[in-house]
Amino acid sequence: MQISYKPLLYFQKRGYHVCQRIADRLGIRAKVVRTSFMYLAFVTLGFGFALYLFLAFWMRVKDLIYTKRTSVFDL
Template identity: 55%
Template sequence: MGIVTGLRHYMEKYGFYVSTRIADRMGMRARNVRITFIYFTFATLGAGFGVYLIIAFWLKIKDMLYVKRSSVFDL
């Protein structure tokens, strides 16, 4: 297994799921969203990675604050 493949599997398993969640919301493939982040990172000399981290932390905080309840009686 190559370094790139190993890194991809690690990020898919332990990543923040930013690309997957954005892709689900927009009705796209997660791979296309990841490639867009990669191109954006290269084009802006690293700013895309910063945007990715900001979105990841925002989604993490959002998940901690908004807990989905299955019914009204779970209050």
């Protein structure tokens, strides 16, 4: 039973952050975004999951390129 919870906890810690950022951007709750991705994945046979992975990848690339600088001297 412990073996099945480790991957679940890993994806919860790392995967839900994508939904949270999308929800913050849209101004809605993260729970709505998560359930929308789940329904989209079931209805379109995996397209929702592929879209989710693409958005996670895009946000990671954006974070690597655009970093917040707190001061002018952080260049």
